Amino acid sequence: MGKKWPFWPGHWWGLLAVLACMVLTGCAGVSSGGSSNSNPPPKNDPPSVGQLSVAPTTINFGTVALGSSSNLTGTLTAATSDVNVTSAAWNGQGYNVSGITFPVKVAAGTSVNYTVTFTPEAAGNSPGAISFVNDGSTSPVAETLDGSGGQAGVHTVGLSWHASTSSVIGYNVYRGTKSGGPYQRLTTSPQPGTSYTDSTVLTGTTYYYVSTAVDSNLAESVYSNQAQAVIP
Numbered sequence: 258m259g260k261k262w263p264f265w266p267g268h269w270w271g272l273l274a275v276l277a278c279m280v281l282t283g284c285a286g287v288s289s290g291g292s293s294n295s296n297p298p299p300k301n302d303p304p305s306v307g308q309l310s311v312a313p314t315t316i317n318f319g320t321v322a323l324g325s326s327s328n329l330t331g332t333l334t335a336a337t338s339d340v341n342v343t344s345a346a347w348n349g350q351g352y353n354v355s356g357i358t359f360p361v362k363v364a365a366g367t368s369v370n371y372t373v374t375f376t377p378e379a380a381g382n383s384p385g386a387i388s389f390v391n392d393g394s395t396s397p398v399a400e401t402l403d404g405s406g407g408q409a410g411v412h413t414v415g416l417s418w419h420a421s422t423s424s425v426i427g428y429n430v431y432r433g434t435k436s437g438g439p440y441q442r443l444t445t446s447p448q449p450g451t452s453y454t455d456s457t458v459l460t461g462t463t464y465y466y467v468s469t470a471v472d473s474n475l476a477e478s479v480y481s482n483q484a485q486a487v488i489p
Contacts, residue, residue: 307338309363309393311400318375318404319434320462326376331400333371333389335363340393342369349385349402351377377406380460407459407488414455414464414486421470421478429469429477430455436465436483447471463487 312332321327333342343360347353357371377383385402416430427447431440432455443455458464467480 307340307363307365307393308336308395309340309342309389309391309398310334310336311387311389311398313400315401315403316373318402320405320407320459321375321377322409322459323377323380323406326374327404328372328374331371331373331387332368333363333398334368335365335393338365338393339363340391342389342391344390345387346390347385347387347402350379350383351375351404351406352383352385352387352402354387373402375402375404377404380406380408382461405461407461409457409459411460412458412488414458414466414488415452416455416466416468416484417452418468418481420451423470423472425470425472427471428453429471431467431469431480433465434462436485438465438467440465440467440480447475458486458488460488 310333312334316329316331318327318329340363341360342363345354345357345359353374353376355372355374357369361369363369373387375383382403382405385404387400387402388397389400390397418428421428425447427449428444428451429447430443430453432443433440443457444453453468455464455466464486466484466486467482469477469480471477
């Protein structure tokens with residue numbers, strides 16, 4: 258789409274979000290895989306013990322629609338010495354770990370990736386955690402899991418705005434989950450009216466909306482003011 262064009266004085270419109278609420282009706286996993294001498298041994302430096310770290314320390318899935326799944330990647334890293342990871346155990350409803358087979362050796366200075374899948378079993382928050390048992394200096398190494406199940410289609414957000422005083426063919430509506438963007442366009446083509454209903458929201462999520470005016474050359478204005486909608 259063409260570049261955005263600025264608003265001139267008197268051409269600004271406000272964006273209002275109205276939340277329409279409908280009445281709602283109504284684990285864990287595990288993967289695993291001397292003789293005496295009268296002469297004292299020579300004094301040697303003790304063997305170096307490896308240290309295992311996990312990243313990120315928290316895997317946050319945000320809100321995932323019921324009936325859907327989301328995959329995110331975790332990483333195990335060994336610092337100065339090899340570390341053998343013998344098993345992993347995880348808990349929390351809807352979580353699963355794959356893409357790694359235990360026991361696994363993480364060589365010094367290298368990393369091993371794995372996949373965490375979240376398939377929410379119910380609406381609402383689902384905390385969890387993974388612990389990796391290893392022969393390094395710190396065992397087990399823990400990682401926190403966080404995600405929420407959301408129901409789609411039980412709420413809608415109604416948006417309305419003032420018409421532009423410039424000559425326009427319609428308006429585009431954008432949505433994001435962070436204040437100030439980034440935003441993704443919801444409208445496939447400019448809307449001729451000054452209202453729009455978003456019926457694709459998920460429970461437990463906060464959305465931020467902006468709109469633009471579109472002229473006959475499909476050039477868009479700058480974003481309108483931002484409207485916020487909190488989905489219960």
